[in-house]
Amino acid sequence: MLQHPTSGNPPTLTVGQLNREARRLLESHFDYIWVEGEVSNFAAPSSGHWYFSLKDSGAQVRCAMFRNRNQHMRVTPANGMAIRLRCRVSLYEGRGEFQLIVEHLEHAGAGALQAAFERLRDKLQAEGLFAPERKRALPAEVRTLGVITSPTGAAIHDVLTVLQRRCPAMRVFLLPVAVQGEAAAGEISAAIARANRWQAAGDVPFDALLVTRGGGSLEDLWAFNEEVVARAIVASALPVVSAVGHEVDISIADMVADQRAATPSAAAELLSPDQRERAALLLRLEHTLAGRMRQRLERAGRDLHYLRQRLRHPGQLLREQAQRLDELEQRLLRAQRAQLREQRGALALLENRLRSRAPDTRVRALQAAVGQLEQRLQRGMQQQLRGANSQLAHLSQLLDSVSPLATLSRGYSILRDAQGAVVRDAADVACGDTLEARLARGELRLQVLGTQ
Known part of the structure; x- marks a missing residue:
């Protein structure tokens, strides 16, 4: 609060100071209150805050509900909706506008719930x-x-x-x-x-x-x-x-x-399920099961009597099976002997065919052909070597005839200047220059005394 002096003129307030003092007075005087009315001019901008007016038949007031409060609300206001607010009384300093800061809202009355x-x-x-x-x-x-x-x-x-x-x-x-x-x-x-x-x-x-x-x-x-x-x-x-x-x-x-x-x-x-109903059901099922078991036992008894009458003595069955086994053994032996005879005949036929196609003769012919080819190969290689030696000697003579070494051996030399370039003209050197002379054997370092 601004302090008023005890004497002199009161201080002059700016509009912002006045609105700020008014807001402080409102917020300090009112605690959280409940207000009921009808929604109008509802707006929900991209910021997520809600702004609307709450009115009754004789007045209206601006309301603001910020995003951190409205995002958990089950009720979204709509124009014409009757609602009940829990809010704080405040003032928007920027416009000097009286408003309610809403903390909670709900439908007004049972009609809204219905x-x-x-x-x-x-x-x-x-x-x-x-x-x-x-x-x-x-x-x-x-x-x-x-x-x-x-x-x-x-x-x-x-x-x-x-x-x-x-x-x-x-x-x-x-x-x-x-x-x-x-x-x-x-x-x-x-x-x-x-x-x-x-x-x-x-x-x-x-x-x-x-x-x-x-x-x-x-x-x-x-x-x-x-x-x-x-x-x-x-x-x-x-x-x-x-x-x-x-x-x-x-x-x-x-x-x-x-x-x-x-x-x-x-x-x-x-x-x-009612356990008494279950007990009665179990009793009925027990009687039904007992009756069916008696029927099964009676039927099984009749089947047993019938099977006993048809049952043969096991000794007789064993004798019949032994006789049957002897018969099968004889049949097996006869089949084995017949199969052996057949297999021996087939084996003898294959042996004859194998002897007629023995590889010994062909191997000997191939060995003789290989010997002839080896002799021809050796003669061809010797002939090619002689031709190659003759050609090498001829090329060596040609190379010697054009080689500068042969020229040097006849008393000539090759002169080079200090840069290694071959000297072909006396005009290319001057008195005092150092030259190198390549002889047939060895080199000489020379100094030019004069040119002609």
Whole structure:
């Protein structure tokens, strides 16, 4: 706050200072408050913030809800929507505009909840999620049941009481969740997904899931009307039974579930067989089994008597088999002797053919041809060597005739200057130059005394 002096004129404020002081006064005077009204002029720019006006029949006020607050809201404002805000009173210094900074918003009244219920119901129905052909049948016997509800509510007590009476052998796993409040829908959908993961991993062999809670108002049951819960039930690989509220209460969860029960107790009866009915069924099955066993025994006795009459003495069978064995032995010996004779004849024929085609004569002819070829090769090689030597001598003579060494041997020499160039003209050197002379044997270093 600006301090006013005790004497003299008060200080002059800028517009920014004035707006800043007004904002501080408003924010320090008002704590969080709830305000209800109708939305108008709603805007949602790319920044993610929401801006709108809240009005009633006599006034309106500007509102701002920033992205870090609105991104978790289940309700998106729309023009004409009646809403209820939890907000702080403030002032936008840049324009000197009185406004509300919104922290939370929700529909105003049960009528808004009913409208939201009907919108979601119509949306899911249009997608075919309520169709009977989409829903799965419950297993014939539920041995392991997952119950998703509050651990302290009346629903879990009713379910366990009925199951203990009707089917005490059933295994029941409680997946505790909140069944009302802002976090309830997220916890319920997460519990459904978690149960499916356990089932898929083999950790808990669930046969079905029960999503349930006791009765209450529409606001109390609202978590079971959330889209996230409906989607989780539809996505579940396990059959889901929904029992939300009293018999007259119908939730979105009831509509998408594979089976709906009017109450938690009714759901427990639906999922469990009556042990008395099972005992009566077992007794009937026992009588049926005993009668069929007597029939089988009587039929087996008649078959045994018939087979005894047809049964022959094993000694007779052994004698017949021994005789049959002797016959087979004689046949085998005759077949072996015939096969040996046939094989010997074939062997003799092959030996004759092999002798007629013996390779000795051909080998000797080939050896003689190889000897002749070796002699011809040696004569050809000697003739080529003599020709090559004669040609080499002739080429050596030609080379000697053009070689400069032969010229040097007749007393001539080759002169080169200091750069190694051959001297052909006396004009190319001067007095005092040093020259090298290449002789037939050795070299000389010469100095020019004069030229002509």
